[in-house]
Amino acid sequence: MISKGILVLAEHDNHQLKRATANVVSAASQLPGEVVVLVVGMECEAVVEAVSHLSQVKRVLVCEAPSYAEGLAENIAVLVAEFGKAFSYVLAPATTYGKNILPRVAALLDVAQISEITRIIAEDTFVRPIYAGNALATIQSLDPIKVMTVRPAAFKAAPMVSSSAAPIQKLFFAADLKLSHFVTRKSSIAKGPELSSAHVVVAGGRGLQKGENFGLLEDIAQKLGGALGATRAAVDAGFVPNDYQIGQTGKIVAPDLYIAIGISGAIQHLAGMKDSKVIVAINKDPDAPIFQVANYGMVGDLFQILPELSQELAIRIDKT
């Protein structure tokens, strides 16, 4: 196969490039051909600038129109399919942004989409988790254009290089299907780093008993410069908003340190965090399945352990 290159759809909010894009660029650089990033939005100069400095990026395509401002899948998919058909690969991050748009692109191109790849074996062969990560499937694509979402946590982010910038090319193609309309966005205000790209994640489950107790976790997360996460059970119980959810149907994370507090370790939750580098589990039940995937386990009452841990970190982190 002679590669016609890789088109990566950048994720952003018109102001800031989402870090996951850098992970996808890194996956793209393992494939044969030139890495080209497509930025679709409205007044997104800062995003274009950031993309042009990503290592491995050879060209940046930019398409701006009011109909692309809010990330509506129907409009963006038409554009990505139109320009994507000149490439051998079309990639996007496996986030709610990428997963919303890319299947639509694949259907317009009459090809399959391969979801959430975690490894590239060959130019047409990829590994992806199935059954909430209880199995890994190796899949060979038979399509001329391979449309795939990439699990960001499975690939190291491509670094930024300030010394050089990839050339930028403007596209003029305003698709406006008028099928869906943006009304409003309700972002929950999370303190600290973004959950899916944080180096440290402190997550709580039903064991926290009530929402207010997440303050204990927040304190630890803050001391470690980490992000707060939660299980589906904690979200369903109303302890924290839905965007804190880690697991099969929530976010997938793989930080350097994952601290699981009051989390029993349902398979659906493990699916979202088991690739973390070091996992610490704190739980009162010594038989909780979370201990089977943890490097360090502490059996005990979290309401006793957390204040102690907070104190210890306050002393030790200043010293180190």
Add this chain to the structure above:
Amino acid sequence: MKCLVPIKRVIDFNVKVHVKADGSGIDTENVKMSVNPFDEIALEEAVRLKEKGIASEVVAVSVGSNMVSETLRVALARGADRAILVEHVRELESINIAKILKAIVQKEMPVLVIMGKQAIDDDCNQTGQMLAALLGWAQGTYISKLTVHSKDKKVEIEREVDNGLEVLTLALPAVITVDLRLNEPRYISLPNIVRAKNKPLNIVTVQQLGLELKEHTKLLKVEPPVMRRDCIKIKSVKELVDKLIDDKII
């Protein structure tokens, strides 16, 4: 307003899955099968729309072997008015399922297709978006709230996205895919199970729909992941912090 609800038969979410020793797939022999949990939520939403007088009819559709008719009977017991089974033996990619559903939509002419955002077996999260693309319809994915404005021919949806919630309006007809927090499906009552036996379940084949389906991917291998770690039991908070500092993690 007619609602179409696609249903997938999957290994029950409580079953611990086992990879076959020869690496050819997942063992499904003598394993409990159920309706994909997200599809149950989709069906519940459609049934509620009918109870409110918004939906006129709820049609469940599935693709698969004859065994799937058993799963469709469950959908009928959950409140679908009738069901369609598209018989097909080979495991199909989402794009092919979307093509089959498109053919069914063109026959049935629903105003709203409500489906699960993903199946818990292949975790693909594609079919709804693909169906919407093939039909040229609006799509609303990962929804946690649905309000139908029949007069204006539109729906308002709330979507669960990575950084919170997003509210959109969609022109009808539309495809929506549901997330976990849209509703809690009800329990099936015995009278409804009995009633389901007499509801219509039609079987069609892919050939009868006039479709030729291409093979897009090949499954080469399935293997179990490495998950287990040797857990070191820690006695004190000080010891834990020591370990993390020694590992250069903090």
